[in-house]
Amino acid sequence: MAFVEPSATPTPLLLDQYERLHALLDEITRTRSGGCSETQLLEAAIQHERAERRMLAIFTDTMVEIEERSAYRHAGCQNITKFLIHQLGRHGEANRLANRVWALGRFHDLQGELNGPRYPETAKGVAEGAISGRHVDVIIETMQKIPSSADAVDKEAAEATLAHYARDYDPSSLRRLGAQILAHLDPDGTLTDDRDRARMRGMRLGPQDSQLMSRLTATLDPKTRAMLDVVLAVWAAKGMNNPDDPESPAGDPAAADPEVLAAAAxxxxxxxxxxxxxxxxxxxxxxxxxGALGRSHHGLPPHLIITISESALREQAGAPARTATGTLVPIKDAVEMAAEAQEYLEVFRDHTSEVLYLGRAKRLASRAQRIAAVGRDGGCTGPACTRSAFESEMHHVVEWKADNGPTDIDLLTMACGPHNRSVGHGDDQWSTTIEAEGIDAGRAVWHPPRSHPDRAPRINHAHRTDAILDRMRAEARRRLRHRLGRPDTTERDDTGADPP
Structure with a gap:
């Protein structure tokens, strides 16, 4: 997508070159490869890969200039990462792309002098089309594992060696070669210190897969590992906390009956x-x-808040329930969890007796309003945002003022901190309204800044995949009836499915 300044100005050379590039790509698309020999066909694939790799260097230069000029604000974004996600659609890889720019880009220092790339040999290989973005990722990963106390010459040599290997080896092989380079730099582990351990620590919770399972990966520092060993030795002992054994002791092992525990083991x-x-x-x-989590988190109780449809609860079947953190839970598990302890089970179309309409009397939303918003919004309603309700705040769609409010549930929506702060009256700020009619009635509508190249309003459906799926099913059934020449009535079609 080309960015055009709002004012009518002559097309700059750079945009004209991209226009000619797209014209050339159109020409290549129309060109038949039948006239090529097998060798020439392979050469075409090699040249395609080289061109794609070179584009990373050009992309890096553009991203550096966008960052240094804060041009992302004209797209209504708070930083370069948000621009990558929301404007370029690089969700899930924005951090990786930003790291590539950090490693390959030439930034100006505080005196205005242009510095060379942090990883110069890698940048050179990318510019020549000899090193791919995946190679760059491995080089960054390996370089970050070099101990802080390592000699600067060793670090420079390591980067050059990695760049050398990257020209001939695939990324998996390069990772193994990087491990060997690290072993050569610190064969006895004497250079590693607390700073390196603090830098490398982390825990990552992966997304849910098609079976709603999640992968948890972690790099633990020695203290955390030592404590975890003790915890698992007690809580993961044979016979303890076994969900498949109703007689298994649960909770605090110290309170378990020794004989019962032995039998369960x-x-x-x-x-x-x-x-x-x-x-x-x-x-x-x-x-x-x-109660270890305290009494409140962004105004919500720090317990499981489970949203479920009335029919799903009644039949204990259908689309999975959703928690305030965005996790999907099978209906059976949701009902069992809500029956066990302090979870909040919110059923659509069933309303609490607590007052949800506070009018002009109060600036902050009540707990009941926040819980209701979890069920309606599911999380941040900002454009293309997937942050959960637990990561969101309450946003006044109609600006709250002490003299005219209001703080009503139908004029509130959930928004994460960055999106909440992005709304305002400036040329580079978003505005919000409530959709008045149609299938999205009652939902927040986000209107791009006046400086944005695409002024189309946005409604975030990321937290309502079940509704979107139902909508797609309905459209598919209508298309099927049309193909069969049947009128759009309430009769069942050949699939046996009920009409929308």
Whole structure:
């Protein structure tokens, strides 16, 4: 998508060159490859890969200039990462792309002098089309593992060596070669210190897959590992916290009857990995029920808040329930969890007796309003944002003022901190309204800044995948009836499915 300044100005050379590039791409698309020999066809693929790699260098230069001129604000974005996500659609890889720009880009210092790339040999290889973006990712990953106390010459040599190998080896092989380079730099581990351990620590919770399962990966520092070893030794002991055994002691192991625990251990055929998982579940339950999370988080109670449709609750079947953090939970599990402890089960179309309309009397939304917003919005309603309700604040769609409010649930919506702060009256700020009619009636509408190249309003459906899926099913059924020559009535079609 080309960016055009709002005012009528002559097309700059750069945009004219991109227009000619797209024309050339159109020409290549129309060109038949039948006239090429097999060797020439392979050469065409090689040249295509080289061109794609060179584009990373050009992209980097553009991103550097956007960053240094804060041009992303003209698209209504708070930083370059948000621009990559929301304007270029690079969700899920924005941080990786930003790291590539950081490694390859030439930035100006405080005196205005242009510095060279942080990884010069890598940048050179990318500009020549010899090194791909995936290679750059591996080089960054490896370079960040070099101990802070390593000699500057060693670091420079390591980068040059990695760039050398990247020209001939695939990324997987380059990662293995990088491990060998690290071993050569610090064979005895004497250079690694607390700063490196602090830099490398982390825990990542992956997205849910098609079976609603999630992968948890972590790099633990020595203290955390030592404490976890003790916890798992007790909570993951055989016989403890076994969800498949109703007689298994649960919760605090110190309170378990020794004889009951011994009998449960004899019946326990779980692997160590499964016992670790079940112990982790029990620990989370212990933290939730024991009040360890405090009384409030962004105005919401720090417990599980589960949203479910009335029909799904009645039939205990259908689309998964959703929690305030955005996790999908099978209906059976949701009902069981809500029955066990302090979870909040919110059923659509069933309303609490607590007053939800506070009018002009109060600036802050009540807890009941926040819980209601979880069910309606699911999370941040900002454009293309997937942050959960627990990561969001309450946003006044109609600006709140002490003399005219109001703080009503139908004039509030959920917005994460960055999106909440992006709304205002400036040329580079967003505005919000409420959709008055149609299938999105009652939902927040986000209007781009006046400086944005695309002024189309946005409604975020990221947290309502079930509704979108139902809509797509209805459209598919209508298309099927049309193909069969049937009128759009309430009769069942050949699929046996009910009409929308």
């Amino acid at each position: 004899d019946r326990d055929d779980r692997s160590q990995a499964k016992r670790n998982h079940d112990a982790f579940t029990a620990l989370l339950r212990y933290a939730l029920d024991g």
